[in-house]
Amino acid sequence: MLSVAILAAGKGTRMESSLPKVLHKISGKSLLQRVIDSCVELKPDQIFVITGHKSKEVQKSIPNDKKIHFVIQEPQSGTGHAIQILCREVKNHEGKLLVLNGDVPLIRPSTLKRLLYLHDSKNADVSLITTKKTNPHGYGRVFTNGDFIERIVEEKDCNDLERENPLINAGVYCFNWNNLSSIIKSLQSNNNQKEIYLTDTVSLLKNSLGLEVEDNGELQGINNRIQLSECEESIQNSIKEKHMLNGVTFINKASCSISEEAEIGKDVIIEANTHIRGNTKINSHCIIGPNTFIENSNVGLNCEISNSTVYASQIIDSIKIGPYSHIRPNCKISSFSKIGNFVEIKNSKLEEESKVNHLSYIGDSIIGSSTNIGAGTITANFDGQKKHQTKIGKNSSIGANTVFVAPINLGESVTTGAGSVITKDSKDNSLAISRTKQVNIKNWKRKKS
CATH class of the missing domain: 3.90.550.10 (Spore Coat Polysaccharide Biosynthesis Protein SpsA; Chain A)
Structure with missing residues (x-):
């Protein structure tokens, strides 16, 4: 016993x-x-x-x-x-x-x-x-x-x-x-x-x-933060050396951290200041970083993620994310899609070849394939009590600064006018536009304070 x-x-x-x-x-x-x-x-x-x-x-x-x-x-x-x-x-x-x-x-x-x-x-x-x-x-x-x-x-x-x-x-x-x-x-x-x-x-x-036994570090007791850091460094060196021997390149090994559970494929390049945590799997031929944090996520083949964060999500093949993108939990980004700078996505599914290039928030949404989301688009998914879903069909073109007040369901090949606030569903092959007509007043004089 x-x-x-x-x-x-x-x-x-x-x-x-x-x-x-x-x-x-x-x-x-x-x-x-x-x-x-x-x-x-x-x-x-x-x-x-x-x-x-x-x-x-x-x-x-x-x-x-x-x-x-x-x-x-x-x-x-x-x-x-x-x-x-x-x-x-x-x-x-x-x-x-x-x-x-x-x-x-x-x-x-x-x-x-x-x-x-x-x-x-x-x-x-x-x-x-x-x-x-x-x-x-x-x-x-x-x-x-x-x-x-x-x-x-x-x-x-x-x-x-x-x-x-x-x-x-x-x-x-x-x-x-x-x-x-x-x-x-x-x-x-x-x-x-x-x-x-x-x-x-x-x-x-x-x-x-x-x-x-040989004094190789395994018997190190921890009594202060210095010794804690030394043990962390020892584990990280062991993890990263294992990955390097399996075909992973670290541009600046000392600035990166990798969890013991993480899986990384061959010919992956890990740029400086990149941190891979939890049960993350990164498939072959990816470039990750610099300045990137990925946790409990699956990243497919041939992806590039730079200066961004990804949490508990699926990133399929041949996807570019960043710089400065924030992928929150429960997202699925399908192949050949592009997520650009200052984009936040949460609890959403983007089908193949979707593009959200800049300055947008996509939450609780389903975006169809080959759809382009213009700069500044927002899905207003919270009514103060509960979250609602936005659905946008494939081959759609969403104008810059469009706001979707969910729940919203747009069909396929829908176009929205720039600056529109969309509050109603729209059918296939339609233009949805909702904004006041521009008025130009001649000889306008501002009131003096």
Whole structure:
């Protein structure tokens, strides 16, 4: 039986934030969720998340899962105290207990599997991950005798000689839970921090082993915003290198960010300051950016999107968007269409070869194929209580500065006069025009103020 305990009770004072430390995000996912995801690949029987500071907020952040249970640590008196509470709350101590920190988000499932294998093969009481750091400041030092770990001394309890030891504790443990439960109550807070250390279990258990791994960044704990940024950079470099090896070009890699879920086809060019988030798919031969944000959208082949934002929409093939276009959720822009500068589209479908070239708002609309929407066109879709739809048939020509007061239904090949306010439906092959006749008054003199 494999149980997992994730320590997530701390406040994270050095983050200088009202948000619990473990809820800060890297590449769109919280530190805690990343640790949980790594553990899920081990197929544990149960996961215990030990919370304390703002426990309700932490619990709310985790999707419901019958295998995930929450234990509250009050007060927060150290890592050993957290496990003391867990052992008291949970009566069945069968099998292995894997203990991780909720602020070490880059830990790999493959590394955890190696730790579990070592633990099982050596029938250990406790196995833990260690690594050597050039600058071990802030970490507990690990002292060994052959293959066995004798003791761990926390940074603030080290003397000058002990601080020179580069072998550090990564804070990832695998215990024989029954053996741990037999000594866990004996842990005391007789140290400089006046906390109960989980590391003290090492000297109390007979068979304590270490798995030394290379310091490649996966064991980086996060205590401040600098370390948070470093982990974000590490993940982003890994994501972008994967895409580059698969045929994607980044013009300025450092200025871009890509979600882990995103899919990008071959021969896509990502210009500077472009951000692709969520479950976005960009198909081959596109040019995206510069200064573009795309989230949870599907972009087809041969598209160009520059200086624009696209949210939760479908962009089919051979479409040009931008500059300065805003595509809001639930839009479908069909092939060979053009969306120009300062155009906003929301909850609308544009059929093939439609053009909305500039300075327009299209909301809750269906635009037929080969229709041209003139500059300054607005669909007035909200009557103060609910939204209404505008339908414009194919091959239509909408004059500049036309306002459609929805609900409106225009047939095919309809033309509207520039500056018209359209309030009534119009049938196929018609001209719709609604504006006052121009009057020129000769010798007009303005009144003096």
